[in-house]
Amino acid sequence: MNSCHGCLSPGSCMNSGRKNVDHKSQLSSYGSDRKSSDTKARLTVALAGNANVGKSAVFNQLTGVDQIIGNWPGKTVERAEGTLQHQGLKIRVIDLPGIYSFSTYSMEELVSRDFIALEKPDIVVNVVDASALERNLFFTIQLLELSAPVIIALNQVDLMEKKGISIDHQKLGELLGVTVVPTVAIKGKGISELTEQIICLNKNRRAPLLIKYGREVEERIEKLASLLGNVETGYPRRWIAIKLLERDEEITSLIDGMDMTIVQAAKSLAKEIEEIHGEPSSVVLSAERYKIADEIARNVQMIRAEGDTLTDKLDRIALHPILGYLTIVGVIGGLLAWTFIIGASISQVLADAFSSIEQFEPVVSGPLADVLWNGAFTGFVAGITLVIPYVLPFYIILAVIEDSGYLTRISLMLDKGMHKMGLHGKAIIPLILGYGCNVPACFSCRIMETPKQKLLAAFLVTLVPCTARTVVILGLVAAFVNIWWALALYVFDIALIIALGRIAFKVVPGESVGLIMEMPRYHVPSAKVVLKQTWARTKSLLWVVFPAYIVGSAVLQAVYAAGFLDSINDVLRPVTVGWLGLPAAVGILLIFGVVRKELTILMLAIIFQTMDFASVMTPVQLIVLALVTMIYVPCLALILSLVREFGWKKASAITVFEVVFAISLGGIVFRLLSQIM
Amino acid sequence: MPKEEVEEYIETVFDIAGKDGTAKTTEVAKKLQNSPASVTEVFQSMARNDLVKYEPYRGVTLTEKGAEAAMKIKRKHRLLEVFLSEVLHIDPENVHDEACKMEHCISDEVGDAICRLLDAPARCPGGKLIYPCKKGIDTCNDCQSAADKEANIAQRKIIPITDLKPCQKGIIALLRGSQKVIQRLSDLGLTPGTEITLVRKTPLGGPIELSVRRTALAVGRDIADNIFIRKAGEV
Numbered sequence: 001m002n003s004c005h006g007c008l009s010p011g012s013c014m015n016s017g018r019k020n021v022d023h024k025s026q027l028s029s030y031g032s033d034r035k036s037s038d039t040k041a042r043l044t045v046a047l048a049g050n051a052n053v054g055k056s057a058v059f060n061q062l063t064g065v066d067q068i069i070g071n072w073p074g075k076t077v078e079r080a081e082g083t084l085q086h087q088g089l090k091i092r093v094i095d096l097p098g099i100y101s102f103s104t105y106s107m108e109e110l111v112s113r114d115f116i117a118l119e120k121p122d123i124v125v126n127v128v129d130a131s132a133l134e135r136n137l138f139f140t141i142q143l144l145e146l147s148a149p150v151i152i153a154l155n156q157v158d159l160m161e162k163k164g165i166s167i168d169h170q171k172l173g174e175l176l177g178v179t180v181v182p183t184v185a186i187k188g189k190g191i192s193e194l195t196e197q198i199i200c201l202n203k204n205r206r207a208p209l210l211i212k213y214g215r216e217v218e219e220r221i222e223k224l225a226s227l228l229g230n231v232e233t234g235y236p237r238r239w240i241a242i243k244l245l246e247r248d249e250e251i252t253s254l255i256d257g258m259d260m261t262i263v264q265a266a267k268s269l270a271k272e273i274e275e276i277h278g279e280p281s282s283v284v285l286s287a288e289r290y291k292i293a294d295e296i297a298r299n300v301q302m303i304r305a306e307g308d309t310l311t312d313k314l315d316r317i318a319l320h321p322i323l324g325y326l327t328i329v330g331v332i333g334g335l336l337a338w339t340f341i342i343g344a345s346i347s348q349v350l351a352d353a354f355s356s357i358e359q360f361e362p363v364v365s366g367p368l369a370d371v372l373w374n375g376a377f378t379g380f381v382a383g384i385t386l387v388i389p390y391v392l393p394f395y396i397i398l399a400v401i402e403d404s405g406y407l408t409r410i411s412l413m414l415d416k417g418m419h420k421m422g423l424h425g426k427a428i429i430p431l432i433l434g435y436g437c438n439v440p441a442c443f444s445c446r447i448m449e450t451p452k453q454k455l456l457a458a459f460l461v462t463l464v465p466c467t468a469r470t471v472v473i474l475g476l477v478a479a480f481v482n483i484w485w486a487l488a489l490y491v492f493d494i495a496l497i498i499a500l501g502r503i504a505f506k507v508v509p510g511e512s513v514g515l516i517m518e519m520p521r522y523h524v525p526s527a528k529v530v531l532k533q534t535w536a537r538t539k540s541l542l543w544v545v546f547p548a549y550i551v552g553s554a555v556l557q558a559v560y561a562a563g564f565l566d567s568i569n570d571v572l573r574p575v576t577v578g579w580l581g582l583p584a585a586v587g588i589l590l591i592f593g594v595v596r597k598e599l600t601i602l603m604l605a606i607i608f609q610t611m612d613f614a615s616v617m618t619p620v621q622l623i624v625l626a627l628v629t630m631i632y633v634p635c636l637a638l639i640l641s642l643v644r645e646f647g648w649k650k651a652s653a654i655t656v657f658e659v660v661f662a663i664s665l666g667g668i669v670f671r672l673l674s675q676i677m
Numbered sequence: 678m679p680k681e682e683v684e685e686y687i688e689t690v691f692d693i694a695g696k697d698g699t700a701k702t703t704e705v706a707k708k709l710q711n712s713p714a715s716v717t718e719v720f721q722s723m724a725r726n727d728l729v730k731y732e733p734y735r736g737v738t739l740t741e742k743g744a745e746a747a748m749k750i751k752r753k754h755r756l757l758e759v760f761l762s763e764v765l766h767i768d769p770e771n772v773h774d775e776a777c778k779m780e781h782c783i784s785d786e787v788g789d790a791i792c793r794l795l796d797a798p799a800r801c802p803g804g805k806l807i808y809p810c811k812k813g814i815d816t817c818n819d820c821q822s823a824a825d826k827e828a829n830i831a832q833r834k835i836i837p838i839t840d841l842k843p844c845q846k847g848i849i850a851l852l853r854g855s856q857k858v859i860q861r862l863s864d865l866g867l868t869p870g871t872e873i874t875l876v877r878k879t880p881l882g883g884p885i886e887l888s889v890r891r892t893a894l895a896v897g898r899d900i901a902d903n904i905f906i907r908k909a910g911e912v
Contacts, residue, residue: 100861100864100865101860101864103860103864131891132890132891132892134866134890134891135865135866135890135892138864138866279869280856280859282856282860282863283852283859283860283863283868283869286860286863286864286868287863287868287869287870290866290868290871290890294890303891311893315877315886319877319879319880319886320880321880321881324879324880325880408895411895412879412883412884412886412895413879413880413883415879415883415884415895415897416881416882416883416898419897419899424897425883425884425895425897449857513855513857513858513900514858514896514897514898514899514900515884515895515896515897515900516858516861516862516865516894516895516896516897516900517884517894517895517896518865518892518893518894518895519886519893519894519895521893
């Protein structure tokens with residue numbers, strides 16, 4: 001294992017690196033203080049790069065873990081971890097969120113730069129989109145500034161060739177002083193070569209090259225770096241100097257706490273740069289980095305003219321003033337309709353099949369063990385008949401829409417409307433995900449830029465009827481009143497989201513920024529990706545749903561058998577009977593519905609000992625119950641997600657508001673509907 | 678201590694200083710309707726900032742730095758007085774008080790622009806001298822023609838990218854907006870001097886799609902209105 005084939009000779013590439021780049025963007029060797037990890041049996045590899053370049057695909061290929069992938073920027077909201085065994089070496093792989101820069105624009109940028117600079121992974125694999133080389137190199141340059149040991153995975157080279165671009169990856173490696181491996185991660189091409197190179201670089205560590213800026217900037221960086229001589233931060237010194245010049249808030253306050261005079265010096269140097277260029281210093285530095293990236297790109301890539309692409313043609317429809325909106329209505333409507341039509345029929349088939357195995361009508365008398373077993377079985381059946389027919393079809397189509405790249409077009413078309421709620425088009429993505437399950441939708445609100453926008457988006461997500469609530473609406477209203485009232489509830493909910501969104505925008509303090517989003521190209525969704533994605537989502541839902549179902553319904557039947565129900569219902573009577581006009585027995589439903597919304601239906605069946613709800617409740621009562629269930633409080637899992645994202649205070653504020661609001665609204669609707677029905 | 682307060686103190690000292698340049702603490706306190714004790718306190722802090730020299734029992738004198746600041750603020754005050762009475766026709770009785778409030782919040786640049794607009798007036802309505810600016814120009818005509826040139830560039834060549842038609846190109850000339858947005862745009866490759874193409878506008882005033890460095894970006898209309906370009910070909 002001493003020989004290491006396929007490695008570029010470090011010396012040769014650095015020499016030629018100096019020769020090939022002119023003085024303005026010179027690269028030269030740079031001493032690194034990175035610790036040597038040759039003695040460690042474990043190796044840590046971080047994947048970093050722009051959004052939507054295929055980091056998660058590389059991650060999945062390396063580790064065999066199924067990290068969610070899809071064709072929109074911002075899927076990886078949290079760093080994912082997996083391990084890979086290679087030649088007896090345990091390699092820990094970390095998938096960082098996609099970012100464009102190491103500024104302080106978003107939390108993800110801060111987290112990623114601190115991870116790379118402070119936790120010092122042994123290798124950073126920079127996944128680069130081969131067809132957008134300049135912008136990706138802009139990020140690569142910043143990785144090198146952090147003196148990270150970088151390997152470039154030049155990804156999606158197949159797409160690049162289709163677009164008439166060719167890249168001399170050897171030369172690119174020489175110019176940057178790093179190893180470049182061409183890959184097609186989604187198909188697994190180049191992954192074994194990448195693994196080889198990871199091991200190889202770990203053994204033969206070489207110092208990354210120093211990227212030099214234009215003279216007036218470079219002089220000031222060096223001046224600051226020498227002032228930083230004795231300051232120990234854990235970050236590379238030169239990088240600190242660059243960040244100080246960019247007036248980076250985090251770094252400035254960090255250094256300010258150590259030596260105020262350096263910050264003063266940095267401010268006056270930054271001011272000098274600003275006076276020369278007439279722009280903020282951070283923009284000047286970005287422009288300089290792009291200049292370097294452009295030069296390198298021009299040296300290594302050949303571009304043939306590109307004709308009208310599929311993306312252009314499709315966007316002419318998807319972004320058309322009339323056809324575009326029709327497409328959205330068609331796609332979203334189709335998504336929901338398909339779910340309900342396919343779902344309802346599969347659900348029926350499944351229910352019939354299970355009833356032939358064992359009776360799952362609620363049992364509330366007899367020995368406790370029987371009651372519990374029956375409860376657990378009923379819960380299991382309810383889980384199966386919810387997840388397979390409704391959730392699965394929804395997730396499959398959602399994955400197709402995501403993978404095609406269409407989701408971002410919906411964002412674009414609805415951007416203007418979202419502005420009225422202090423949000424922008426990107427917020428459409430969590431809202432649509434919310435129709436599946438609110439929990440992942442809540443986490444995906446991290447694609448929003450400011451804390452205010454994240455909170456607003458998450459609040460609106462909690463009002464989106466997820467599949468569980470859809471089952472309640474279908475099971476109560478569509479089945480026993482009619483389908484139009486069920487649809488009316490849906491439309492009413494959308495109106496409610498818009499109205500509450502506007503109010504929340506006015507009430508919640510904080511800043512909102514507009515839409516800036518990368519537009520991915522369309523591609524034909526791959527069956528493998530769609531299925532994996534669907535499975536990953538369904539699996540995580542199963543972990544929550546089945547235990548809650550089985551335990552929930554067993555406990556409920558036990559409580560019922562023990563005769564505690566009436567006392568709970570009596571306490572809630574003024575609200576349930578007095579204000580909402582519902583039977584007293586639903587009191588317990590509203591409490592248990594917090595665990596999972598679809599338990600409502602299950603328990604209604606247990607309590608009334610019938611599945612024919614029309615015989616025990618009037619249409620108005622069914623509609624009111626469905627309405628209250630739809631908005632009264634997110635489920636327990638969602639409340640916990642809100643706590644995790646926004647803290648106890650905001651999570652309880654949302655919860656309390658929605659309970660009070662749903663009950664008030666329910667009472668009013670009951671009185672209005674009683675007049676007309 | 679707020680900048681305005683410091684400036685008021687500097688002005689007062691400048692106004693009432695006697696022949697030897699010294700202003701008595703009691704006099705300053707009377708003029709500013711403040712207690713001598715707190716005026717002393719302010720003077721001590723100003724002395725630390727090297728704006729005045731403070732000697733107990735005698736009073737304060739402006740340092741060179743202090744005097745320069747005083748001239749600057751007086752220049753703005755008097756220019757504003759001319760502007761308020763001649764351009765805005767404000768009641769002469771209110772002109773002084775309005776100018777007193779405004780003088781603290783306008784930059785030197787605005788002061789100079791007012792000066793240019795008024796064709797470099799020599800005296801304020803009360804007849805006091807307006808100190809000249811510190812620019813390194815020979816005559817006030819130079820200032821005027823330099824300004825004309827800049828204004829021309831701004832008027833003729835720079836347009837917001839949203840004024841382009843689909844498929845038209847331009848060179849980014851100026852980004853306007855919050856630090857955060859500008860940072861994001863330049864990180865995504867929208868740096869001044871870069872060629873940029875308007876791909877399409879979405880309906881109902883929605884975002885525009887741009888092509889820059891061979892990547893496609895969607896940018897909300899409110900942000901796009903602040904991306905200014907020169908038309909490609911024109912320099």
